[in-house]
Structures are given as C-alpha cells and as structure tokens.
Amino acid sequence: NSGLERFTITTKGSPTNPTGVRMGRKKIAIERLQNETHRKETFRKRRNGVMKKAMELSLLTGCDVVLLVFDTDGRLFQYSSQSDMPQLLKKYLKQNPDEVLTNRDYDDSYGAEKKSGARRKPSMEDLERRCLWCLPD
Template identity: 45%
Template sequence: MVRGKTQMKRIENTTSRQVTFSKRRNGLLKKAFELSVLCDAEVALIVFSPRGKLCEYASSGMQNTIDRYQRLARDVQTNSKAIEQSVQNLKYEYANMEKKIELLEVSKRKLMGEDLGSCSIDELQQIENQLTQSLSNIRGRKTQLFKEHIEQLKEKERILKAENRILREKALQQTILDRQIVPHNQSSPHTDVETELSIGIPERGNVCSPSEN
C-alpha cells in the first residue's frame, strides 16, 4: 500500500516552529558549505528568521556574489529583450511576406485570365500591357536563341568544309604520286625485237643451188 505524500504546512506552535527553524537553518548552512567545498561552487545563502534575524553564508564574500548575480541578471534581461525584439521583427517580416505572396497569387490569377470580374478598365489595360511586354520579351529571347543556333550551324559547316578541302588535297597529292611511279614489270619500247619464223619448204628464189656454192 502506497502512502500519500504528507502536505507541508506552517507549524502553528511557536516553540516548535522556532526549534524546527534552528535545526533546518543549521542543516541548510551545512549543505551550502559542503556544496561550495566539494564542488568548488560559489554559494551565497541568506536566511531571515521569523523575528528578522539575519543568517548568511558566502563562500566568496556576500557582496561579490550579489554583484555577480546582478550583472548576470542584467545580461539575461538584456538578452531577453534582444530575443523578444528579434522575434517581433521576424513576425513583422513574416506578415509582410504573407501579404506579398497573396498579392503575387492574385496577380498571377489575373495574368492567367482568372478573377477578372472585379477589375476596372485601367486594371485590365495594365494587365494587357504586361502581357504584351511579356510576349515581346519571349519573342526576343526566342529570336536570340534561333540566331545562336544558326551561328552554331554555320560554324559546323565551316569546319566540315575545311575538313573536306583537306581531304581533297590529300587525295589529289596521292593521285599525282601514283602517276609518277612506273611499274617494274612494264617493258621498254626500245627493247622490242621483231622475229619471223617460217616452217616448210623454202621458196625457190631463196634456195641456193649446189653449183652456186
């Protein structure tokens, strides 16, 4: 069975209250001293008794600790104000961004031809001028891209023509070189010998008689 926590309340009996105060005060002073020694902490303790008597303990001097506390408290307060101001600035910027986004959304819908029922003639004329200017910018950019593409094609054509000219020159040089070389198995025209061989009985005019010999 778990017991509930006992609720603390003021001791009504004056004598008991004074005795309890003395005991708890001494224990508190002892704990403050132990904390400063064991943990090398700067501790300052101020206690006023029910009758207004001061009890204090300070490991590094009470006034030094109070001054240090006040400096840190001022720094914390200053930092808190700076943080609060920064938060306010962020909220203000966020609200402005929301308004700008809303205006841009409205403008976008109108440029798309939506929500034009509440527009006046001047607003419609302004929207038309914006669309005309946008269309002009788009056409200008398109024309520029076409020109750049044509220039690239011309540059490729120039490179291909140069390569073709080089190949033609190489082919012509090779043809001239081939014509200057004479094959080894070709006969010279001055070495041709005509020979005539006859088989059979010689003709009479060409045969010598024995008496002529």
Template identity: 35%
Template sequence: MAEPNNNNVLLSPVDESNNNNVLPPPVKKTKGRRRVEIKKVEAASNRHVTFSKRKKGLFNKAAELSLLTGAETAAIVVSGNGRMFGFGSSSCDAVIHRYLAESNPQAAREPDRRNKNDAVNSANLAKLRQQLLEARRQLEEEKKLAVMIQQRKQVAAVAGPAELWWEEEMIDQNPKELESYSEALHRLKSDVERRAQQKIMNLPCRYTSLMDGRVVMGENFMNNNNTNMNNM
C-alpha cells in the first residue's frame, strides 16, 4: 500500500498579527448607585410622582413589618394638597386608638364622646328634616287653597253678586279639598277673633274682652246701666 506523501500538504501560515488586532468588547462604565440628595422637589409634576412612589414604598414597608413580625402598624401621610392617605394593620383607627389609650387615656375616650355627640346630632338633624318636610307640605296646601280661593273669586266677579266662598256648598269637593277648606275656616275664625280683640282693646274700658264671639261689658258700664234703670 502506498503511503500518503505528506510533503505535498501545504499548511497555511498563521497570521498572528490579526489576532493581536481583535479587541475585547468595551465595558460599559456606570456611575453606580448614587445617593439622592434629600431636598424638596421643585417641579410640581416631579413632586407628585415622587410622592406617589415614596408613599407606596412606605406602605409596603409597613405591610412587610406587620407580616414578618406580627406587629400592628399604621402609617398616615398627608399630601401637599391636603389629601390624606393611610395604611393600617389591622386598621389605622384601631392602632391609633390603642396608641392614645396607652399614652393619653383622656384622649382615648374622646372618640366615644364624639360618637355619642354625632348620634345626637344625627337624631336632631333627622327631626329637623322631618319638620322641614312637614312645613313644605303645609306650604303646598296653602298654595293650593290660595289658588282655589282666587279661582272662586274670579268666578264670583264674572257671575256677579253671589254668596261668599265660605257660604258655598262643598258637595263636589274631595276629602283633601274639604280638609283644606276646614283649615281655612279655622284660620278665618282665628283671624276674626284676633282682630275683634284688637278692636276691643281700643274701645273704652267698659268693653273688656271677647269670649266665645260675644262682647263682655265692663263693670263700669254695668254700674252705669243699673243707675239709669233705677232712675227710670
């Protein structure tokens, strides 16, 4: 068997100069973790973003502390616009109330007193609301009655002399109109008695008072009347 002739194999020379020209990729240089200067953020938009992020981080830390250690935590934050945000485990009110109870027992009783006052105020408010509704209902009835009386006056003016509205028959009226009519008569009676009383107060002393729609004579008038009867 013939052996291969190694003398005919040509080996390409290694270009060592090219290997020397291959450089490693540049390493990106960073400034590393920089410490942010703690000062107020001047731009309003940036300040709002910073507040949202830091608030979320604060609440997360409070939640983690409660979860890891079983502690009751509360965090309250008031924004620059006056909005209040809070986180509590189990709740902000429970944690704050417990803190006040241990640090200031008098202040801890304040919420109970405020709750009682709130209950009283709510009851008074409900009562006032009911009175307002009743006053509005009465006002509506008054308006309807005034319209009815005005209509009757207009009809009477067109038809000529007729009986007064309180002398008319109320056969065709419904119960609600009859109730309004009765209330109007009571008010009319009260107004007449009041005006008669005012007139009597301006009369001489022998007219003293008005009782049951009758004028009661005074003592001087009765004495003078008896004297005149004796002289006859």
C-alpha cells in the first residue's frame, strides 16, 4: 500500500443537498390568493420574473417589448426594450389594438381544457390572436 487513499467520486448529493433527492416545483392553482401577505410576496417574485422574461425576449429576438404592471395599490412597474417608451406606445396605438386578452380569455381557453382533461392543438388563428408581438410594423 503506497499510503494513498482511494477516493470515489459520486454525483449524488451536494453540500446544500446531501441526500441528492431533488424537490420539484409544486403546481399551484391559478386563482387569486386569499392571504394578502402571500399575494403581495407572490406578486413581487412573479413581477421580477415577468420583467426578466420580457428583457430576455427582447434580447434574444430583437423585438420591441413594453410591459406595464399596476399592483393592487396602484403603483406602476414598467419595462421597455427601448429608452423611448412613448415612441413604442405610439407604435402600439397606430396598430388600432381592438382585441386585448383578459383573464376571462384565459378562463375561457384554458378552463374548459382543464375541465375536459384534453388539450386540443391550437389553430393558427388561435396563435395569431394570442400573439401580441406578431403585429405588423
């Protein structure tokens, strides 16, 4: 024996997760949270996530993105892929945006799907209707 110990490298576990068991994210029902503290904390976390996704969408695809969010207290949170947000908003208004998706649209589209347990393949018309960034220049 040369005095060297034999080491085994394992990929199971880490200093922060010694058992190596992974916890998946729990699915939550998409409905209004009743606890105000939880609701505000969820808003804060998800708002940051939505802002990050808006930025990534713009950086990856080169598209123009404007995101406006008002919290329940009326505070405004905004993101614009360009420094001239008013110019992007003028571009939006020129498109004559008659159709706006609402929470009811979500309920109508995905609520029935959830109840039936079946997902239908969306038609091209469905996709175009929901694709807000697909508006022509």
